[in-house]
Amino acid sequence: EAQVTQNPRYLITVTGKKLTVTCSQNMNHEYMSWYRQDPGLGLRQIYYSMNVEVTDKGDVPEGYKVSRKEKRNFPLILESPSPNQTSLYFCASSWGRANYEQYFGPGTRLTVT
């Protein structure tokens, strides 16, 4: 089954404790991205990757890091989480950027206290 998986689905952590949210897709997509969703603000893109070892900033990259060492995986790293990073995070993949449908993961609800 074609899918995007994210782990963990729920995470409660404390300020400053480094964390990684994993994302994996099994569709051989070249393009992957991370979004955060906050009430009233819609989805905002954090980072995206056009292919292995190619990543770039989205609209709200501050406080986040990503890596793309393999085509299928695109982890999101929060080196020093802060409460304003409490949000619902989605990973997505597709064949291209804006002209192809995006396949979304189930989401990771992160709470930083």
Place this chain on the structure above:
Amino acid sequence: SQQGEEDPQALSIQEGENATMNCSYKTSINNLQWYRQNSGRGLVHLILIRSNEREKHSGRLRVTLDTSKKSSSLLITASRAADTASYFCATDPQGTSGSARQLTFGSGTQLTVLP
């Protein structure tokens, strides 16, 4: 940055009625997509309509695009309780290329279909 804005923000209808949601955007686009999101879950792609298309259908869904008014509408006919979800439009702005060409999402319309 947000490009599309959905209207209304919330819509409540009875099962069997039609639901219409609108999306307005500011700059010219290459294409526009609609997505559905069930509460707290990932978005699911519904339809992609290109700038040279005026209308597309998929099952009970009908999407129209009016590039002169910079707006799109999503019509769900004969709605069901299972259609209860948030609906988002996403635009691919024209005039951007390379790393700047990204899909931008609106804030969504929350549709509630009452049984």
